[in-house]
Amino acid sequence: MDYKDTLHMPKTGFEMRGNLTKKEPKYQKRWQEEQLYDKMLARREDAKPFVLHDGPPYANGDIHLGHALNKILKDVINKSKFMEGYKVPYIPGWDTHGLPIETAVTKLGYDRKKMDIAAFRKVCYDYAMEQVEKQKAGFLSLGSIGDYDHPYITLTKDFEAEQIRIFGKMAMEGLIYKGLKPVYWSPSSESALAEAEVEYKDIKSPTIFVKFQVKDGKGVLDTDTHFVIWTTTPWTIPGNKAIALHPNMEYALVDTDHGKLVVLRELVEDLMPKFGVEQYQITQTFQGKELELITTTHPLYPEKESLVVLADYVTADAGTGCVHTAPAFGVDDFNTGMRYGLAMDVNVDEQGKLMAGTGANLEGLYVEDANKVVTQTLDELGALLNLTFITHSYPHDWRTKKPIIFRATTQWFASIDKIRDQLLEQIHSISWVPAWGEGRMHNMIADRGDWCISRQRLWGVPIPIFYGEDDTPIMDQNVFDHVADLFAEFGSNVWFEKDADELLPAGYTNEHSPNGIFRKETDTMDVWFDSGSSHTGAMIGRGLGYPADLYFEGSDQYRGWFNSSLIVGTAVYGQAPYKQVLSHGFVMDEKGVKMSKSQWNAVAPGEITKKFGADILRLWATSVDYQADCSMGQNILKQVAENYRKVRNTFRFLMANLDNNTFTKADLVPTGELSPLNTYVLVKLNRVAQECIKAYDEYRFADVVSQLTNFMTNELSAYYLDYTKDILYILNVDDSQRRQVQTVLYLCLDVLTRLWAPILCHTTEEVNDFMHFDDESIHLSSFASVDLDVDANRLVEQMGKLLAVRKDVLKALEIARADGLIKKSLEASIRLFVSDEIRALFEEIVPNPAQWLIVSGVEFVEEPLTAFDVCGVEVEKAKGHVCPRCWNYTESEHEDGLCDRCAQILNLE
Numbered sequence: 001m002d003y004k005d006t007l008h009m010p011k012t013g014f015e016m017r018g019n020l021t022k023k024e025p026k027y028q029k030r031w032q033e034e035q036l037y038d039k040m041l042a043r044r045e046d047a048k049p050f051v052l053h054d055g056p057p058y059a060n061g062d063i064h065l066g067h068a069l070n071k072i073l074k075d076v077i078n079k080s081k082f083m084e085g086y087k088v089p090y091i092p093g094w095d096t097h098g099l100p101i102e103t104a105v106t107k108l109g110y111d112r113k114k115m116d117i118a119a120f121r122k123v124c125y126d127y128a129m130e131q132v133e134k135q136k137a138g139f140l141s142l143g144s145i146g147d148y149d150h151p152y153i154t155l156t157k158d159f160e161a162e163q164i165r166i167f168g169k170m171a172m173e174g175l176i177y178k179g180l181k182p183v184y185w186s187p188s189s190e191s192a193l194a195e196a197e198v199e200y201k202d203i204k205s206p207t208i209f210v211k212f213q214v215k216d217g218k219g220v221l222d223t224d225t226h227f228v229i230w231t232t233t234p235w236t237i238p239g240n241k242a243i244a245l246h247p248n249m250e251y252a253l254v255d256t257d258h259g260k261l262v263v264l265r266e267l268v269e270d271l272m273p274k275f276g277v278e279q280y281q282i283t284q285t286f287q288g289k290e291l292e293l294i295t296t297t298h299p300l301y302p303e304k305e306s307l308v309v310l311a312d313y314v315t316a317d318a319g320t321g322c323v324h325t326a327p328a329f330g331v332d333d334f335n336t337g338m339r340y341g342l343a344m345d346v347n348v349d350e351q352g353k354l355m356a357g358t359g360a361n362l363e364g365l366y367v368e369d370a371n372k373v374v375t376q377t378l379d380e381l382g383a384l385l386n387l388t389f390i391t392h393s394y395p396h397d398w399r400t401k402k403p404i405i406f407r408a409t410t411q412w413f414a415s416i417d418k419i420r421d422q423l424l425e426q427i428h429s430i431s432w433v434p435a436w437g438e439g440r441m442h443n444m445i446a447d448r449g450d451w452c453i454s455r456q457r458l459w460g461v462p463i464p465i466f467y468g469e470d471d472t473p474i475m476d477q478n479v480f481d482h483v484a485d486l487f488a489e490f491g492s493n494v495w496f497e498k499d500a501d502e503l504l505p506a507g508y509t510n511e512h513s514p515n516g517i518f519r520k521e522t523d524t525m526d527v528w529f530d531s532g533s534s535h536t537g538a539m540i541g542r543g544l545g546y547p548a549d550l551y552f553e554g555s556d557q558y559r560g561w562f563n564s565s566l567i568v569g570t571a572v573y574g575q576a577p578y579k580q581v582l583s584h585g586f587v588m589d590e591k592g593v594k595m596s597k598s599q600w601n602a603v604a605p606g607e608i609t610k611k612f613g614a615d616i617l618r619l620w621a622t623s624v625d626y627q628a629d630c631s632m633g634q635n636i637l638k639q640v641a642e643n644y645r646k647v648r649n650t651f652r653f654l655m656a657n658l659d660n661n662t663f664t665k666a667d668l669v670p671t672g673e674l675s676p677l678n679t680y681v682l683v684k685l686n687r688v689a690q691e692c693i694k695a696y697d698e699y700r701f702a703d704v705v706s707q708l709t710n711f712m713t714n715e716l717s718a719y720y721l722d723y724t725k726d727i728l729y730i731l732n733v734d735d736s737q738r739r740q741v742q743t744v745l746y747l748c749l750d751v752l753t754r755l756w757a758p759i760l761c762h763t764t765e766e767v768n769d770f771m772h773f774d775d776e777s778i779h780l781s782s783f784a785s786v787d788l789d790v791d792a793n794r795l796v797e798q799m800g801k802l803l804a805v806r807k808d809v810l811k812a813l814e815i816a817r818a819d820g821l822i823k824k825s826l827e828a829s830i831r832l833f834v835s836d837e838i839r840a841l842f843e844e845i846v847p848n849p850a851q852w853l854i855v856s857g858v859e860f861v862e863e864p865l866t867a868f869d870v871c872g873v874e875v876e877k878a879k880g881h882v883c884p885r886c887w888n889y890t891e892s893e894h895e896d897g898l899c900d901r902c903a904q905i906l907n908l909e
Contacts, residue, residue, distance in 0.1 A: 001896070003884050003885040003896075003898075003902075006885065006905075006906060007729045007730065007885070008659070008728060008729055008730075008731075008733060008738075009729060010653060010656030010657050010728075011656055011659070011660040012652060012655045012656040012658075012660060012661065012770070013660075013661075013770065014651065014652050014655050014656070014766065014767065014770055015652075016648075016649065016652060018613060018615070018644070018645075018648055018763065020612070020613025020614065020615055020616065020762060020763075021609070021610055021611070021612075021613050023762065023766065024141075024143070024609070024613055024614050024615070024762045025141070027143075027762050027765050027766075028140055028141065028143065028762075031145065031777070031779075032140070032148075034776070034777075036145060036777055036779060036780075037090075037145050037146060037147055037148075039776065039777070039780055040082055040088065040145070040779065040780060041087060041088075041089060043780050044082065044085070044086065044087035044088070045087065046087075047085055047086055047087040048085075048086055048087065049086065049087045049088070049089060049544070049545070049549075050078075050081040050086035050087070050088050050549050050550075051088075051089060051539065051544050051545065051548045051549050051550070052074055052077055052078055052081075052088075052090060052548065052549065052550045052551075052552060053534070053535065053538070053539055053544075053548035053550070053551055053577070053578070054074065054090065054091060054092045054093045054146075054152075054538075055093070055531070055534075055551060055552070055553040055557060055561045056093035056094050056095040056152070056153075056154065056531050056534060056561075057070075057094060057095065057135065058094075058095045058096075058098075058100060059094045059095065059096045059101070059128050059129075059131035059132045059135060059153075060100045060101060060104060060128075060131055061131065062134060062135070062138060062604060062606065063135050063138035063139065063604075063605055063606075064587075064604065064605070065587040065603060065604075065605055065632055066554060066586060066587050067135070067138070067139075067605070068138075068142055068605035068617060068621070069584060069587055069621050069626060069630070070552070070553065070554065070584065071139050071142055071144050072142055072143075072144070072617065072618050072621040072622075073552065073584065073621055073622070073626060073701065074090075074144070074552055075142070075143065075144045075145060075146075075618075075758070075761070076618070076621075076622060076696075076701060076758045076759055077550070077552065077696075077699065077758075078090050078145070078146070078758075079145065079757060079758035079761065079779060080693075080696040080697075080758040081696075082779070083754060083757065083758065083781065083782050083783045084693065084696070084697075084782070084783060085782060089147070089542075089544055090145070090146035090147065091146065091147045091150070091151060091152055091538055091542055091544070092136075092139065092144075092146050092147070092148055092151045092152075093151055093152040093153065093154075093534060093538055094128075094131075094132045094135070094151060094152075094153045094154065095154050095527060095530060095531045096128040096129075096131075096132070096153055096154045096155040097128075097154060097155060097459055097460040097461060097524070097527050097530055098399075098455075098457065098459065098460060098527040099189050099191065099399050099400075099457060099459075100399055101124050101127055101128050101131075101459055102124060102457060102458065102459045103399075103400075104127060105120075105123050105124050105127050105459075108127075110123050112458055117458055117496040118493050118496045118497045120458055120459075121458060121459055121493055121496065122493065124458075124459040125155060125493075128153075128155055129153075129155075132151070132153060136148055136151070138605065138606065141605075141606070141609055141614060142605065142609070142614050142617065142618070143614050143615070143618065143761040143762055145761075145779065152534060152537060152538035152542070154461075154527075154530040154531065154534070154537075155491075155492075156491075157487060157488055157489070157490070157491045157492075158488060158537065158541065159530075159533075159534075159537040159538070159541075160461050160487045160488075160491065160492045161484045161485070161487040161488035162484075162533065162536045162537040162541055163461055163525070163529070163530060163533045163536075163537065164461070164464050164480060164483050164484040164487055165480065165481070165484045165536075166533045166536055166568060166572055167463070167464060167480070167525070167529075168464070168477060168480025168481065168483075168484065169572050170414065170568075170571050170572065171475050171480065172475065172477055172480070173571070174415070174418065175414055175415045175418060175419065175571050176412065176413070176414055176415070176453075177412070177413055177415065178410060178411070178412050178413070178465075178473055179410065179411070179413055180344065180408055180409070180410045180411075181331075181334060181408060181409075181411065181413070181450075181452075182327075182328065182329060182330055182331050182333070182334045182406045182407060182408045183406070183407065183408075183409060183411055183452045184197070184198050184395060184404050184406065184452070185350075185352075185404060185405050185406065185407035185409065186397040186399075186400065186402070186404045187350070187351050187352025187353075187366070187367070187402075187404070187405065188397055188400040188402040189397055189399065189400055189457075190350045190351060190456055191350075191455045191456040191457055192409060192411050192452050192454060192455060192456065193397060193404060193452075194451060194452055194453070194526050194528055194564075195448060195451075195559060197397065197398050197399065197526075197528075198395045198396070198397070198398060198404065199395070199396055199398040200393045200394065200395055200396065201393070201394065201396050201401075202391050202392065202393055202394070203391070203392070203394045203403060204389055204390070204391050205232045205233070205371075205389065205390060205391075205392060205394070206232065206234055206371050206372075206375060206387060206388075206389055207230065207231070207232050207387070207388050207389065207390050208230070208231060208234055208375055208378070208384060208386065208387050209228055209229070209230050209271075209274065209275065209320065209384070209385040209386040210228070210229050210230075210231070210237065210299055210324070210378055210383050210384060210385065211226035211227070211228055211258075211259070211261070211299065211382075211383045211384075211385060212226060212227045212228075212229060212243060212296035212297065212298070212299060212306055212383075213225070213226050213296060213297050213299075214226065214227070214294060214295075214296055214297075215295045215296055215297045215305060216294065216295040217294055218293060218294050220286070220290060220291060220294065221253070221260075221262070221291070221294060222260070224259060224260055225253065225259070225260040225261075225262060226258075226259055226260065226261055226262065226296075227243050227261075227262045227296055227308065227322045228261050228262065228263050228271075228275075228320045228322055228385060229243055229319070229320060229322050229323065229324040230318070230319035230320050230322075230324070231319075231324045232390065232392065233329070233367075233371070233405075234370070234371045234372075234374040234375050234378075235348070235354065235367040235368075235370040235371050235374060236324070236326040236329045236330075237299070237300060237324070237326075237374050237378070238300060238301075238345075238347055238354065238358040238359070238362065238374070239326035239327075239328050239329055239345050239346075239347055239348075240298060240306055240324055240325065240326050241306060241307065241325060241326065241327055241337060241342040241343060241345065242306055242307045242308070242309045242325035242327075242333075242336065242337065242340065242342055243296065243306055243307070243308050243309070243322050243323065243324065243325060244309050244310065244311040244313075244314055244322070244323040244325050244333075244336055245288035245289075245291055245292075245308060245309070245310055245311070245314060245321065245322060245323075246288045246310070246311065246312065246314035246315075246321065247287070247288045247289040247292075247310040247312070248287060248288065248289070249264060249265075249287070249288050249314065249316070249321060250264070250265040250266070250285050250286070250287060251263065251264055251265060251285065251286050251287070251288055251291065251321065251322075252264070252265040252268050252282045252284075252285050253282065253283050253284040253285070253286070254268055254272070254280050254281070254282055254283070255280060255281045255282075255283050256272070256275070256277045256279070256280045257277065257279065258275060258276075258277060258385065260283075261275075262291070262322065263320040263321060263322060264316055264320060264321025264322070265282070265285055266316055267316060267320060267321060268280075268282060271320060274385075274386045274388075275385045275386055276385075276386075288310060288314075289310060291308050292308060292309065292310050293307065293308060293309075294307075294308040295307055295308070296308065299378055299381060299383035300359065300374070300377060300378070300381070301359075307340060307342065309325065309336055309339075309340050311323065311325075311332065311336050313332050325337065325342075326345075327342050327343075327344055327345075327408065328344050328345055328346040328347070328348075328407065328408040329348075329405065329406050329407060329408070330406050331406065331449065334408060344408055345357075346407065346408050346409070348367060348405065348407055350456065351366075352366050352367050352405060353365060353366055353367075354367070354370050359377075361373055361377065362374070367405060368403075375387055411452045411453075411454045411523075412452070412453050412454035412463055412465075412521075412523065413450040413451060413452055413453065413454075414450065414451040414453050414529075414567065414568075414571070415450050416445070416448055416449065416450050416451060416567065417450065419567075419570060419571055420445065420446070422570055422574070423445045423566060423567065423570050424442060424445055424446060426566065426570050426575065426576040427441050427442050427445065427566070427576075428442070429576070430576055430578065430579065430580065430581060431579065431580040431581070432580075432581050433580065433581070433582045433583070433627070433698075433699060434583070434627050437558065437581055437583060440558050441558055441562065441563070441566070441581075444558060444559060444563060445563070445566070451526075451564075451567065452526070453525055453526045453529050454523040454524070454525070454526070455523060455524050455525065455526055455527075456523055457523075457524050458496075458524070459524070460524025460525055460526075460527065460530075461492050461524060461525045461529075461530060462492055462495040462496070462520075462521065462522075462523075462524055462525075463521045463523050463524065463525055464479075464480060464483040464484075464495075464521070465520070465521040466479065466500055466503075466504060466518045466519065466520055466521070467512075467518065467519050467520075467521070468510055468511075468512025468513040468518065469512060469513045469514065469515060469517050469518075470512050470513075472512040473521075474510055474512065474518070476510070478505060478508075479504060479505065479508070482503075482504065482505045483495075483503060486503065495520065499520075500518040500519055500520040501516070501518060503520065504518060528560065528561070528563075528564040529564065529568065531561055531564065531565070532561065532563075532564030532565045532567065532568040532569075533568055534565070535547070535548065535565060535568075535569050535577035536572070539577070546569075546573060546575075546577060547569070547575060547576060547577045547578050547579055548577060548578050548579070549578075549579050549580060550578065550579070550580045550581075550582060551565070551577075551578040551580075551581050551582070552581075552582040552583070552584070553583060553584075554583060554584055554585070554586065555583045555584065555585055555586075556586075557583065558583070562578075562581055562583075565577050565578070566578075582627075582699055583627065584626045584627060585626065585627060585628045585629035585630060586629045586630075587629070587630060587631075587632050588629050588630065588631045588632070589603075589631065589632065589633055590631050590632070590633030590634075590635060590636060592629075592631065594629075603632060603633070605617060608637065612637055612641055613762070614762060615644065615759075615760045615761070615762050615763050616637065616640055616641050616644055618759055618760065618761065619640050619643065619644055619705065619759060619760065620632065620636065620637065620640045621701075622701035622702065622704065622705050622759050623640060623643070623701075623702055623705050624702065625702060626701070626702075643709060644760075644763075646709070646712070646713060646717075647708070647709060647712060647756070647760070647763075648763060650712040650713070650716055650717055650721075651749070651752075651753070651763070651767055653717070653721055654716075654721075654745045654746075654748060654749040654752075655749065655767070655770060655771065657728045657741075657742065657745055658742055658745060658746060658749075659733065659742075661770050661771065663742050663746060665746070667739065667742070667743075667746075668743045668746060668747070669736075669739050669740050669743040671743075671786060671787060671788050671789070672789055673740075674740050674743065674744070675737075675740060675845075675847075676795060676798075676799075676844070676845040677845060677846065677852070678740050678741065678743070678744045679788065679790055679795060680795055680796070680799045681715065681716075681720050681744050681748070682744060682747060682748075682786045682788055683788060683790065683792045683795055683796060684711065684715050684796075685711070685715075685747070685748055685751055685752075685785075685786060686751075686785045686786055686788065686792075687792075688707050688708065688711045688755075689751055689755060689783065689784070689785045690785070691703070691707050692704045692707050692708060692755050693755075693783055695707065696758070701759070704755070704759065705759065708752065708755055708756060711752075712752065716748065720744070722854065723851060723852050723853075723854050724741045726851050726854070726886065726888075727741050727851070728741055728742070729886075730885070730886045730901070730902065730905070731905065732905055747786050749767070749771060750771070750773055750784060751783075751784050751785060751786065753767045753768065753771070753773060753778060754773070754778065754781055754782070754783050754784050755783065757778045757779060757781070761779065764778045765777060765778050765779070768781075798841055798844075798845060799845070801837075801838060801841060801870075802838070802841055802842070802845060802846065804869065804870045805832070805834060805838060805870055805871050806852070806853060807869070808868035808869055808870055808871050808873055809830060809832075809853050809855075809873055811868055811873075812830070812866070812868065812873035812874075812875050813825050813828060813830075813855070813875060815875070816828060816875040821875060821877060822875070822877065825853075825854045825855050826854065826855065826856050826878070826882075826887055826888055826889065827856070827877065827878055827889065828855045828856065828875050828876065828877070828878055829850075829855060829856055829857035829858070829859070829875075829876050829877070829878045829879065829889070830853065830855050830857070830858055830859070830873060830874065830875055830876070831858075831859045831860075831861050831865060831873070831874040831876065832849075832858060832859070832860050832861065832865075832871060832872070832873060833860075833861055833862070833863065833864055833865045833871060833872030833873075834860065834870075834871045834872075835871075838870075838871065839860055842860075850888075855878070856878035856880075856888045856889035856890075857878060857879075857889070879891055880892075881897050882897070883897060883898055883899035883902055884896055884897055884898065885898060885899075885902040885906075886899060886901070886902055
């Protein structure tokens with residue numbers, strides 16, 4: 001007889017190899033065709049909602065690993081919340097206006113300056129929608145579930161109409177105004193920028209020290225005296241209107257061979273060597289306020305004056321303490337200029353080129369080129385004291401990656417000052433994860449100026465302002481409502497397709513236009529105003545309420561979407577649009593370098609899913625410390641794939657020992673009838689489930705992965721599934737011991753499949769296809785635990801003592817294996833010396849110690865043996881011969897050498 005045929009070996013159609021790349025697209029297609037998202041909403045129709053509001057990715061290009069990390073973790077949050085019992089509406093969104101799309105369309109051959117505006121915008125619209133579809137396919141390929149058939153897109157009519165209504169409400173409350181201010185200006189984009197659109201990079205800049213000769217010393221200084229200024233932007237010298245001093249700092253009049261120089265007293269010793277001055281004498285000192293209103297001659301333009309003014313922001317950190325002030329090119333300079341009534345000389349155009357009036361040698365030069373010419377001219381005029389170069393951090397346009405300038409222009413602003421206290425109050429009412437987010441956001445709001453919301457672009461939501469004949473902006477609720485209605489019906493292109501009188505309510509009149517002649521604003525809104533309005537267009541507008549339970553994006557969004565949403569939401573509704581904010585870091589390569597196309601180290605998510613499968617990518621995303629920067633690379637992927645293999649194989653073993661899935665829920669042994677050894681595993685299972693659900697709630701996904709992996713690897717594979725093979729394979733199919741073990745396997749499989757489902761969404765769906773824990777989808781089920789009527793703490797304490805003995809036995813067996821006494825544990829019989837307490841526990845809990853320890857015999861002895869940590873152990877070579885069916889050693893004399901147990905099972909006795 002071939003005894004192998006009498007064993008109940010594992011059988012299942014659940015494959016050892018995942019073949020994820022072939023299976024996952026089929027599950028994704030099934031979920032869409034069967035409308036899984038709609039079924040999830042219906043299953044929780046009356047449940048408490050949990051709303052994660054999706055921050056819209058920009059619709060330009062294929063998704064990258066940062067997108068993948070974000071969308072996977074959002075999906076894990078949503079699925080885990082659903083399985084906890086919440087109703088989880090999730091509406092994905094896209095940000096679709098702005099420069100990158102204009103640039104992409106221009107590269108395709110469309111010239112915005114030569115085309116009809118509406119026609120150019122139509123091209124941008126079509127391009128954006130193509131990008132949305134491309135990215136949507138990428139997100140769906142990750143296993144993401146949501147209302148992808150009805151996403152919110154910032155270019156749709158309904159969204160734009162709501163944005164106009166929000167603008168109108170803020171305008172009517174005095175939070176929107178037009179003003180002349182220095183703003184971040186991008187010559188490469190020919191547009192103003194918001195703080196969120198600025199990043200800093202190191203650049204090399206000239207630094208010059210320049211003499212300004214006193215013209216009218218007001219009886220304090222002679223006209224042969226010079227104030228010395230310092231600047232890293234020589235191109236702003238033509239715009240100089242003043243020299244700022246600190247009112248309470250001490251300034252020195254220094255007699256040198258370069259003439260009489262005025263600089264900060266405490267900087268004299270450091271400055272003179274830079275000026276090439278060896279011999280000098282301080283002849284007099286003044287407080288800054290004593291020099292106020294002295295006039296100097298502009299070194300480039302002798303006919304112009306530069307006024308000495310006072311300002312508290314002057315420091316001794318760098319320069320000379322005499323601050324070059326060009327009101328058109330700096331915020332502090334502008335404010336000082338306004339205070340002293342200085343002229344605003346904006347002599348740099350939108351392309352960053354110096355304009356007429358700056359001189360024939362400067363007109364038309366780009367600011368960087370002008371630096372050199374200004375410096376050379378100052379040197380030729382004898383006004384240059386020193387030229388050196390420094391490397392320093394400088395603001396850049398985050399889209400074009402090119403330097404920006406500060407430039408005074410007339411722009412539209414959203415007031416921060418008027419609601420700053422309210423914003424700060426809201427920040428401290430929100431839960432921030434990580435906790436440092438609160439301080440970061442507080443500082444950003446506390447320090448930021450008013451928000452420049454106008455852009456000199458074509459592809460964006462128009463600023464819905466009309467001007468009267470006297471150029472007064474019309475702020476009228478009826479007009480805002482009318483424009484919103486037009487956008488809702490025709491889309492924002494109508495603004496460019498119709499004249500002003502066609503866009504106003506029929507017969508509209510206004511005191512600022514007695515002849516009924518109006519013109520319309522040509523600027524568009526900052527795209528951060530678009531996405532910052534999404535809580536209205538995509539939450540309130542979809543019936544999801546306000547505020548959202550959670551906003552979750554990358555850490556760069558503290559200055560971006562988190563920031564703009566907070567401002568708009570608080571301004572309109574008096575409350576932040578989110579109850580909790582969670583953020584993640586950036587994806588780095590294995591060397592810790594940020595991934596980017598320019599570094600040639602970017603790994604596309606599509607490449608990973610095609611080679612490994614989306615579940616591997618999902619396991620990576622939930623295994624890393626995502627709240628900090630996290631690494632990705634081939635070696636990391638291989639490690640994650642190996643971890644997945646262990647998890648999958650454990651799933652497979654559990655299923656394979658349920659008699660090819662013929663063991664069902666109906667065959668379960670009541671938990672009250674299970675032996676303590678079996679009950680213990682379920683107690684541990686419940687504790688893991690409890691810990692995992694808590695970790696899901698706290699967004700500690702790496703802890704979920706760790707808890708589940710450790711349980712499946714240690715408690716199951718290395719312990720329970722190891723010793724119970726002797727029961728599962730050897731005993732009769734319906735033996736009560738075997739049925740108890742199968743009950744444990746089934747319950748473990750049930751609970752673990754649900755716990756893994758938010759992360760390994762495809763694999764657990766495959767398990768569910770075999771097990772039918774839910775008739776339709778595992779993603780329509782809930783987290784589970786096992787009902788146990790047992791003193792769990794007492795059982796765990798007892799088992800801890802027994803497992804300590806088992807650990808000692810395993811050590812002793814390893815020594816015997818190393819010494820060549822045995823090759824495998826079943827070749828051994830052991831003698832044990834344990835305390836009376838432990839011996840009693842064995843009698844109570846472990847009816848078959850040899851089977852539990854996977855040896856062929858166990859004898860408890862009274863005399864001390866070789867001592868290990870908690871007991872004495874002696875390993876002997878087992879007596880007898882190997883049973884050909886169960887491989888235990890036996891001294892029985894049955895036919896073919898069967899042991900007594902196997903002979904009885906086969907009815908050979």
